[in-house]
Amino acid sequence: MPKNVEIKASVPDLPRLLKLAQDLSLKDATVLVQKDIFYKCHNGRLKLRSVKSVEKNHSELIFYERPDQSGPKLSQFHIFPVENADAMDLILGSSIGRRGVVAKTRHLFMVGQTRVHVDQVEGIGDFMELEVMLxxxxxxxxxxxxxxxxxxxxxxxxxxxxxxxxxDLLAEKQQQ
Incomplete structure (x- = not known):
């Protein structure tokens, strides 16, 4: 199973972070519009991700296990390409149930072996994720x-x- 070390943080100054990430990457960001449909499962997390970008559109099923803790944390994951996202959502939603939907615009920068995600998440704000691919x-x-x-x-x-x-953050906000 592939592994990475992740850090996730809220972002108080989005333009500043975008500039710093671009300076470190030495390249413009790849901008991705993503919709993640999360499903109920007994261990880990399961999501169907649809991605739209200038280069291509695609979907993938992602299963991952990661502890909910602050700071660097180990994440183990599997990613499977999906030909028909609507059919996959129908099957998973009908069989195990949907947990929630996350819509975001992601600016992706590569810094060495690290994926730097600068995310604008509908309904909850701006965030940053680091994924150090081990x-x-x-x-x-x-x-x-x-x-x-x-x-x-x-x-x-x-x-x-x-x-x-x-x-989880969206679910908490909806309960308020």
Whole structure:
């Protein structure tokens, strides 16, 4: 199962973060419009992601396991291409039930082996995710060091770290 080390934080100054990420990446962002449909499952998280970009549109089924904790955390995942997202949603929604839908615009920057996501999430605001893709020789601790370094370079304060997935934040907001 592929692994990465993740950090997720709220973003108080979106234009500043976009500029810092672009400066570190040395490239413009790839802009992705994503819709994630989360399903009820007993362990981990399961989502059907539809992605629209200038380059292509595609869908994928993603299963991942990641603890809800602040700071760097190990995530293990599987990604499967999906030909017919509507049919897959019908099957999964009918059989195990939908948990929620997250719609976002994502600015994706690559900084070394790290995917820097700057997300504008409908209904809850602006966020940043770091995904340090680990190779087979790297430990989660190695990934945490890389993530912490990037966090500092992107001026992400530890007070802005969040523990929950976007779908959890949306569910909490809807209950208020």
């Amino acid at each position: 190779d087979k020789s790297q430990t989660p601790e190695d990934g945490a060091v890389i993530a912490q370094d990037l966090m500092e370079k992107l001026c992400i304060s530890p007070s802005n770290l969040i523990t929950k997935a976007y779908v």
